[in-house]
Amino acid sequence: MEENKTFTISVYSENNVGLLNRISGIFLKRHINILSLNVSESEIENVSRFVIVVDTTEKWVQNIVGQIEKQIEVIKAFYHVDEETIFLESALFKIASNLLFDERQIQNIIKESHSEIVTVSRDFFVISKSGRRSEIEELHAKLKPFGIMQFVRSGRISVSKEKMEVTSLLLEELKS
Template identity: 65%
Template sequence: MEQESKQFTISVYTENNIGLLNRISAIFQRRHINIESMNISVSEIEGVSRFTIVVIMTEEKVKKIIGQIEKQVEVIKAYYHTEEEIIYQESCIFKMKSDLLFDERQIQNIIKDSNARIVTVNKQFFVIEKSGRKEEIELLHRELSAFGIMQFTRSGRIAVSKEEMKISNMLKAINN
């Protein structure tokens, strides 16, 4: 029986080395797996970076990918989680023409109803910021599209697991 593909969030704890991003993305590329989003940042552990990668695949394949990622010298540990096992957010910003803010009462209601916030306003444009789940951001994008969006960008997913990932204890044991 073939497993069904679903969305997984992969967390990879690494040393911060040049070229690692290319090697990790090549693991997915070789298998013709599209990366839905990727975010790289510092982690809760000093000197350790964290990749947060969102993919759609079977659990069997994600386990193999984790094995390949962990073979990279700089990778300390990699985990994968289903949607139910994590708490996540994405962020986005919209740039819109300023006159819309004053002439279109509906825009102000959309901003308020979506829990977005205005971060800057000048004579030419204003900028709206929204953090939330992917669906919330897509809904806001659809609603604002009717008025004309000058620019739009969305971040990759940031996520924490509901269960403890024992990476900090593991690193303390290694460093002692």
Template identity: 65%
Template structure:
């Protein structure tokens, strides 16, 4: 087992119960592991939620953490994957002053070149949305920062595996 620190994306299928997020984050906290990104959402299975968590740790640490996560009563199954095993994205939105859209021609070029899109415009501000890899979003943020960003927010990672996980088959057998 490698002692190399890697980015792991953890997918946790759970029942949707109050307090579970605190218990799962405590597992990482007790081991002094910083969570880089966290997203919770419904999964492909009715009534089952999915946590997607990104961490930078060794595989042996990851295996121990997965074991602790799976001991939680509400957790149905936990998986972890390397960057090469998944397809992933993040989303972000920027709020900018409206006059920039008309006064700074370069902003329109930045939006077009980054494959971002304008989702709303009014007299005071406009909002840009971008989905992509972290590096793409970081680049767009650097380019727009020069003009002054009023507000910015970024989602946690969302990911699917390249290989079939067969979680749906497993859950049907468990009557979910």
């Protein structure tokens, strides 16, 4: 039996209302949980890029990519395993300001985790951290005992290691 792996699916599409709903429906029908989702503009003008992370088999991911490509606004979809991509996530941690000055250890945690303070106010300060999910989870675990007022983590963003002639591929698709 084929084993589950983490796959990053990249979907290039026109930016149309309702597409996200239809794409998520494809995963819902197959009972596959989306671990992470990010949508942004791509390197091509007026083309959006979805980055979707799932844990499934290669057979299922091929099937899903095929279904996604049947959506009329979708120009092209690809999938990669982790070893084929460069990826990260970002997180923000909101912490009570007094801790920054009263708890010497907080400053050490910030320094050691290669995170940065993005704002400081009278009541709180905000730490930003980009990296692998495991690095963000490690920072979260270290800060949790001090009390985290708010926490948010982005979905994965990624680029492929292999050269992908996405622009020329998409232009070909748009012409046809």
